Amino acid sequence: MNAIEEPPLANFAVLTPSAKDRANLEPLRIHGPNALSPAGIPGLLAVRLRELHIINRDFSHITMILRAKDLFEYFRANAPLCDPIPRFGRLVEATFAFYFIDSPRPRSVVIRPPDTILTTRKSDAEIVQRWASLHHFRFQRESWSESDEHVMAVS
Numbered sequence: 795m796n797a798i799e800e801p802p803l804a805n806f807a808v809l810t811p812s813a814k815d816r817a818n819l820e821p822l823r824i825h826g827p828n829a830l831s832p833a834g835i836p837g838l839l840a841v842r843l844r845e846l847h848i849i850n851r852d853f854s855h856i857t858m859i860l861r862a863k864d865l866f867e868y869f870r871a872n873a874p875l876c877d878p879i880p881r882f883g884r885l886v887e888a889t890f891a892f893y894f895i896d897s898p899r900p901r902s903v904v905i906r907p908p909d910t911i912l913t914t915r916k917s918d919a920e921i922v923q924r925w926a927s928l929h930h931f932r933f934q935r936e937s938w939s940e941s942d943e944h945v946m947a948v949s
Contacts, residue, residue, distance in 0.1 A: 819885035822846070832925070837921050866878060911926055
């Protein structure tokens, strides 16, 4: 996998400043690669899932980290009967490659529930927020009931 030169994580912009905003990775489990669609987002060409951190919910709390240039494509081509998003376990962090219309190189976006979405450039914030809201990676806390949050957490 080729490394993408980007600013260090400390220079990323935090996109979920409101206490009401919540970040969520369950759309990956629910919608698979369709959750990454750039359709309807001007300025966005494609989104690829590059890295996913999953913590087992059992007593061991083992953390799995899956990495590929495109996790969904890798599993489709190399393990078509396997789903890259396990049915169980807590999805704790995902790194995406965002392909913007203004650049031939992708830029990273990191989502860490419950309240963090990071970008490499502040100028990407509006497009990333629009995409995250459209695909339910970002939502307003009062728009979900406690039972919805519990169902999303244990799915």
